[in-house]
Amino acid sequence: MGKVGIIMGSDSDIPVMQGATEMLERLETPFEVSISSAHRTPEGTAEWAEGARERGVEVIIAGAGASAALPGVVAAYTDLPVIGVPLKAWAFDGMDALLSIAQMPPGVPVACVGVNGAKNAALQAARILALNDEDLRERLAEYRGEQAASVHEKNERLQDKGMGDY
Amino acid sequence: MGKVGIIMGSDSDIPVMQGATEMLERLETPFEVSISSAHRTPEGTAEWAEGARERGVEVIIAGAGASAALPGVVAAYTDLPVIGVPLKAWAFDGMDALLSIAQMPPGVPVACVGVNGAKNAALQAARILALNDEDLRERLAEYRGEQAASVHEKNERLQDKGMGDY
Amino acid sequence: MGKVGIIMGSDSDIPVMQGATEMLERLETPFEVSISSAHRTPEGTAEWAEGARERGVEVIIAGAGASAALPGVVAAYTDLPVIGVPLKAWAFDGMDALLSIAQMPPGVPVACVGVNGAKNAALQAARILALNDEDLRERLAEYRGEQAASVHEKNERLQDKGMGDY
């Protein structure tokens, strides 16, 4: 069974990217995590991407902030699907990273989630892996059910208590 | 073998979304295309999404402009991976659609490509389908090779002719 | 007499949306409040919108952040007037929600107030209901009078005390 390959440029990205690993753990989806930088360790990043399939990776999640070249550079060295997570950095609330990741040139695709959207990146990766994994598909369906149930519970609580005492 | 399900809200989206169908044809990847609107035909859209897996769809490409609710609404009714294509509409160069599609709430993933990025959406879909399709993987590799070759050719032409006579 | 139907996607929206319920209470305008998500409970949201008129709702206030599909999805399932409240979420100060809510495609209207503008949404709803309710119209006029009086009082205080000691 395939796994998710998570890559980020710096250990300062860990707190946000844990949103992805926690979601994958919850969905019992195997993954590997690495720190490698598009700009500080470009050869290492190229090797990571080129070797990903051989290591059993089927989907890549790449988190990056600011200039955010990492997802695109990874997508340049592999044909595996790459999901980019734009991270907030020191300015512009992540808009710089969002544009860098989304606006890839025609021919080299990266699929982008929202700013700091590591959890959704994991869910997108799981939806992809679930194409070949009935059990994962069921876990995804369960998760959706739990999400819906949580909304319903909150609504019931609101009907009980009203806005003021919620 | 799975196919790509393409959905868009209006026939005015066809000229851009042809970037996706032409790419898929080139990669010999089967697809279906539909027009259905998140706001004008919401039940039809919900049915389309709920029935997608049964119709053999494995990856969804949803193109939408402006308020651009379509990709998210589709993702709400299925667990298949959804790729959103933000389309330029009458203002803001597609920024409205880009934010609507990318900034999905945690729990319901949509993966977004660049503005008018239908071609890259098709490539992302093909990368996903290629996880189970060695032949498609080869066609993707060929396509990458052709892209690289085209860059090299252009460079050679530039070396020959120089900037002025290119 | 008609009431206002308030809907929001998450209980985290309550603190802002209380601006609407408090204003409606002040104007003695009846309302109902629900939590229902465009993406996590899409069928429930569709039912909520389709049944609103029957429940006596005449105006809908829908609060949503980020991708903010809720107001548009509600407007797709009813012909009641829908007022959207774009909420600040984790990035862009609510610009993502503002664009998602305001930039609806021609044919399906949503009227948008400012970011976190729940109080103004309530006032807009009351202006609509007051078309058939002389008493509410008087309460609205009183409220306007109080607002003006408060500005005058502040100005008098300023004339008394000056800028430094205000």
Added chain:
Amino acid sequence: MGKVGIIMGSDSDIPVMQGATEMLERLETPFEVSISSAHRTPEGTAEWAEGARERGVEVIIAGAGASAALPGVVAAYTDLPVIGVPLKAWAFDGMDALLSIAQMPPGVPVACVGVNGAKNAALQAARILALNDEDLRERLAEYRGEQAASVHEKNERLQDKGMGDY
């Protein structure tokens, strides 16, 4: 039966604002139209707004570009519901008008549609008037039906012809 009062600051706004009058004509909803400027004829605008209810106006549509003070100024002189239409002017694709209209201070509501969204403003006005007008409600329902039918027709044509020959 109440009517819609349409106001705009300049005759250069007519081409866009016709989107509202054509929609209202289609829905057989009576309306009046005036040119009056928040900045060039402020007293006239104040009088227009103060006398609107007496003239039988129940909903106001105010179109304005750039600094776009008109909708807010009108809302300051009446308790009728005001719908603002941000118009594209000479820069920023209407973002200036969108922010001016949407970001009203708490206490004085204006409900904003999308940039150049005159048609949706008319539909929002009709949804409001339909609260007291069963016939209008039916015409709105018909219009919704026609919209949906048009989407279905386009989809059928697409299934027939395919993307290339559409």
Added chain:
Amino acid sequence: MGKVGIIMGSDSDIPVMQGATEMLERLETPFEVSISSAHRTPEGTAEWAEGARERGVEVIIAGAGASAALPGVVAAYTDLPVIGVPLKAWAFDGMDALLSIAQMPPGVPVACVGVNGAKNAALQAARILALNDEDLRERLAEYRGEQAASVHEKNERLQDKGMGDY
């Protein structure tokens, strides 16, 4: 000798607008200050503007946030020069107010300073009043001299101490 008329929409604007009154006090330039709202007390604001010249006002400073109609409304009721101060409100760092104030329609001028730029508004007003007031001109020149001297002192301190110990 003429004075500066300062107007703001709310007492919450006082902390920023004190930047103007303190600067005017320093320059020994007379001023009056009022709270009056374009939207909550529109008639009062119109009267304030219409009577300004008679009260001896020669330059107007109008501070406003968000929708920020105040400077333009004031300029609509007087031919005195109006300087607008866009104030940060609850979103967008003052960009909404900056666009509302700067993007006035041709024919009704407002001159805008930077976000929260009350001090510069006062200096601009003083530059205008100094056209007829040799003494004020000298005080302005002194102020400029002090500014330059302060920069030189800081530079000398930096040369002495270096970056680390500054």
Added chain:
Amino acid sequence: MGKVGIIMGSDSDIPVMQGATEMLERLETPFEVSISSAHRTPEGTAEWAEGARERGVEVIIAGAGASAALPGVVAAYTDLPVIGVPLKAWAFDGMDALLSIAQMPPGVPVACVGVNGAKNAALQAARILALNDEDLRERLAEYRGEQAASVHEKNERLQDKGMGDY
């Protein structure tokens, strides 16, 4: 009687800046016009600004696009009031110039009009000069009257002809 000093960085700014000279001619306000660049002829620009008062200039209008340093540089060399006109250049619809001109540091004021707002800059200059010139004040009042009359005429034409035949 004082005059307006107009300065711009390039002859490509003439078409827009003519909005200022035409308005001043209409108001019979004397002016001088110069081309001088903050970056290409910095000494000349400094001299122009330092000598302005001596040449009889009382108000300065400085038009600039993109980086748009000219108004601020001029304001650094004189205590005359400076009105900046942000011009559209090759990108961003003039937002770059608007921010450069408006966001001056505390202590050195520039008052900014809207993008390409040369006409309003002239009116602002005339409002300033009119503080000492009763005749100009009357011409300004006449101009305001004509503006209002033009709006009224357009409105009457609209009442006559309706939207379709306007």
Added chain:
Amino acid sequence: MGKVGIIMGSDSDIPVMQGATEMLERLETPFEVSISSAHRTPEGTAEWAEGARERGVEVIIAGAGASAALPGVVAAYTDLPVIGVPLKAWAFDGMDALLSIAQMPPGVPVACVGVNGAKNAALQAARILALNDEDLRERLAEYRGEQAASVHEKNERLQDKGMGDY
């Protein structure tokens, strides 16, 4: 004597990047030009950058649009100074490229010029090479002189002809 190495991702960038080559030709500064893509020919780009110094390149100019990873990727493989030129692509007027290029992570520098600013990139490169090339320094000084002379000529023409007949 060192030369400038110009790199761009596509032959569609040639029309803008000619602004750089023409400027370098005028300054008699040697250069080489190549097409190589960060995403389509990543190894070739890495080799180009790694071999630049050996080929005699002393300054690099990298032009890129949209996601615009090229300048940063080049800077990752060399210690030569890299100047990035953000190019307008299919959306956002080059803001995407500007942010991608400017917002490099600490540790890997790229210096960015304005959107489509190829000419200024060439001048910046020449200023760098002129540190070791007295003759080039003189040509740069001449160029500055010509620029200033051109502004003066335009000003004289304006003084002669006035605004209308310029």
Added chain:
Amino acid sequence: MGKVGIIMGSDSDIPVMQGATEMLERLETPFEVSISSAHRTPEGTAEWAEGARERGVEVIIAGAGASAALPGVVAAYTDLPVIGVPLKAWAFDGMDALLSIAQMPPGVPVACVGVNGAKNAALQAARILALNDEDLRERLAEYRGEQAASVHEKNERLQDKGMGDY
């Protein structure tokens, strides 16, 4: 051996600009630092720039926020390469400064780093000086090696500890 000339408009810029001086110290690159303002001490700034080469400066780093004219003004008075550092000021996260610095008119180059990017400005300056300084080139190479080593260490630690215990 040449040195770096650092200039900033205010002592409030020191905390960010220390990122440059610390980096230069680490690279054993000589520098001078000055405070001088484009708007408050324009003559002093012009003199600083004109005398820079004579003082042995070979590269200039100019930090400025908001209107951020300093780098451009300096570039107008010298032919040395100027690197601009846009600083965050009181609004817009530094976007105002970024645009002011990057969008220089053709003919007068400034190379811009990211918002608050003083460290990268120093590295860019060092890359320039290293063209004539083999030792500096080696120190730059060492620094790159250390950066890469630090990424590798972090990655090893992550492989050891996992995301949760990192």
